[in-house]
Amino acid sequence: xxxxxLVADDEAPIANVVAMKLxxxxxxxxxxxDGQEAYERAxxxxxxxxxxxxxxxxxxxxxxxxxxxxxLPDRIPxxxxxxxxxxxxKAALALLPICRxxxxxxxxxxxxxxxxxxxxxxxxx
Amino acid sequence: xxxxxxxxxxxPATMRAxxxxxxxxxxxxxxxxxxxxxxFHTDGTxxxxxxxxxxxxxxxxxxxxxxxxxxxxxxxxxxxxxxxxWPIRLRSRTALVAAGELVLADxxxxxxxxxxxxxxxxxxxxxxxxxxxxxxxxxxxxxxxxNFEEISLLHHLGEVLRVNRPxxxxxxxxxxxxxxxLDAEAVAAYLTDVDEAGPATxxxxxxxxxxxxxxRVVAHLLDGLETDQHVVVxxxxxEDPVLAAISIALDRVVLVPLPVHQxxxxxxxxxxxAAGEFGSPDAKLIRSAxxxxxxxxxxxxxxxxxxxxxxxxxxxxxxxxxxxxxYTCGHSERVAITCRRxxxxxxxxPDEVEYVYLAGLLHDIGxxxxxxxxxxxxxxxxxxxxxxxIRHCEIGGRILAGIRRLDPIRExxxxxxxxxxxxxxxxxxxxDQIPLLARIVSLADAFDAMTSNRPYRPTLPLDQVRREIENxxxxxxxxxxxxxxxxxxxxxxxxxxxxxxxxVCLP
Numbered sequence: 001x002x003x004x005x006l007v008a009d010d011e012a013p014i015a016n017v018v019a020m021k022l023x024x025x026x027x028x029x030x031x032x033x034d035g036q037e038a039y040e041r042a043x044x045x046x047x048x049x050x051x052x053x054x055x056x057x058x059x060x061x062x063x064x065x066x067x068x069x070x071x072l073p074d075r076i077p078x079x080x081x082x083x084x085x086x087x088x089x090k091a092a093l094a095l096l097p098i099c100r101x102x103x104x105x106x107x108x109x110x111x112x113x114x115x116x117x118x119x120x121x122x123x124x125x
Numbered sequence: 126x127x128x129x130x131x132x133x134x135x136x137p138a139t140m141r142a143x144x145x146x147x148x149x150x151x152x153x154x155x156x157x158x159x160x161x162x163x164x165f166h167t168d169g170t171x172x173x174x175x176x177x178x179x180x181x182x183x184x185x186x187x188x189x190x191x192x193x194x195x196x197x198x199x200x201x202x203x204x205x206x207x208x209x210x211w212p213i214r215l216r217s218r219t220a221l222v223a224a225g226e227l228v229l230a231d232x233x234x235x236x237x238x239x240x241x242x243x244x245x246x247x248x249x250x251x252x253x254x255x256x257x258x259x260x261x262x263x264x265x266x267x268x269x270x271x272n273f274e275e276i277s278l279l280h281h282l283g284e285v286l287r288v289n290r291p292x293x294x295x296x297x298x299x300x301x302x303x304x305x306x307l308d309a310e311a312v313a314a315y316l317t318d319v320d321e322a323g324p325a326t327x328x329x330x331x332x333x334x335x336x337x338x339x340x341r342v343v344a345h346l347l348d349g350l351e352t353d354q355h356v357v358v359x360x361x362x363x364e365d366p367v368l369a370a371i372s373i374a375l376d377r378v379v380l381v382p383l384p385v386h387q388x389x390x391x392x393x394x395x396x397x398x399a400a401g402e403f404g405s406p407d408a409k410l411i412r413s414a415x416x417x418x419x420x421x422x423x424x425x426x427x428x429x430x431x432x433x434x435x436x437x438x439x440x441x442x443x444x445x446x447x448x449x450x451x452y453t454c455g456h457s458e459r460v461a462i463t464c465r466r467x468x469x470x471x472x473x474x475p476d477e478v479e480y481v482y483l484a485g486l487l488h489d490i491g492x493x494x495x496x497x498x499x500x501x502x503x504x505x506x507x508x509x510x511x512x513x514x515i516r517h518c519e520i521g522g523r524i525l526a527g528i529r530r531l532d533p534i535r536e537x538x539x540x541x542x543x544x545x546x547x548x549x550x551x552x553x554x555x556x557d558q559i560p561l562l563a564r565i566v567s568l569a570d571a572f573d574a575m576t577s578n579r580p581y582r583p584t585l586p587l588d589q590v591r592r593e594i595e596n597x598x599x600x601x602x603x604x605x606x607x608x609x610x611x612x613x614x615x616x617x618x619x620x621x622x623x624x625x626x627x628x629v630c631l632p
Binding site for chain 1: 266269270273274276277278280305306
């Protein structure tokens, strides 16, 4: 079974690059270009893992994660992408299944390694 | 048309990136259409994927090439065979030609044959174009991913580039990150002039040869570099006898020169990759990292030169005081060295240690304004002479007042004769009111007075110096600073005094 990953970012090039890297690594990737679209896709077909940008119009990354955590039976482990230097409320993070916060610009290679690590997959160095 | 459909349905697996005409595509086309088609390059060489005698052989080829020269794409041979040719644009220097023939039974057969051959041609062109587009798209995606890695690497590089960090630390980071990003067996940096400390080598991963051979590898690769080239990409190192002699396991290398100070040779190189050959995107990434590193190393050198120049200026200023008073010759330098030892022992930051050192150097700078009849007087000073003598603290403070960056040092100079119990001068400050730098300088100053010859008393033995310091902790000296000094290896400190830079002293 290919792991299902949802990638949400309103910057399409970034979403696509992330998707490409994960697909090359054999994952089943869905791309959403805003928080609302990501929310709907996740409800329709809950992914095994989510990568979301923090700052998106409408529903932001934290709100998206909070709503999915409240409404879905299983918590979706999530990596949050943020602009550099953007402060996030630590208390809010602690309540959500966010396993890592990565500052942009990030390395797709490192992101893939973090996803594989978080999903408990074997990482070939 | 059915034939076209069949051909376009060539499974994507046969359309691999980087292959001009995907392996198997042509064989597949022949099989699916049942039309005898042959392929050959416009320079006459046969296409590897097609059986040379598949259709008509050399005779057909010649006929078709002649027709192509006349800009015709179809000929009917005298023997009643229809022959057609379809040029296919390739990325290599020669185009590929598909030529086919059908035996024509009658006029109706000719019409059908033409349509069939045209359809085959269309299918072949479409399949080749699709494969090309796919290869291009994959290459673009790869390069986009690579660009992201590059942006991320350069961004983080910008964060670790600090002029007060050692070059080795930067190079270690650069090599490690490049190795990860390039998936190379090893990435190495080799510089012949780093911090004037001789050649430096940094390696991430494992080189397939001895570290001692790195200079030879670099020199050999740099030697082969044309002046207008910026990079060496060699995926067949074993074909180079020099490289092959150094290591049988050195297969691929990308090298970018690091042109640092005065053309001293250096290089950044990636070695071997299990996943395949190195290409220009890899070279581009290494080059970006190399140019950032070069700028950093150059900035660092300029920074170091400016620092050195400032220190030299300070020493020149200080030696003008030492020159006035032969008995205190080298005193400022010794106090500065002692200050640095104490500060290091107190685990101050490198910047603070540097400040303490400068404060030690400059602490007596105000004596430049003290009349020589008082400064050089042997025997006790009269009270009014003493009042003039102690003014050197304030004069020193005023001399440094215009240098904003040296403000903490100015304070240390002004207060280096304060005592912890408030009995010092010029302000009679107590305890924590005395800046830390001043407390350290005060201790180092007293230490040097005790350990060097003075007209009024000879050098004290080190044991007695220790007791003197211990006895005056809390009244004259700061306890943490005194403990720090007592923990210093005093005989090695004495040795450092002997090795100190020469001062200007009167005979």
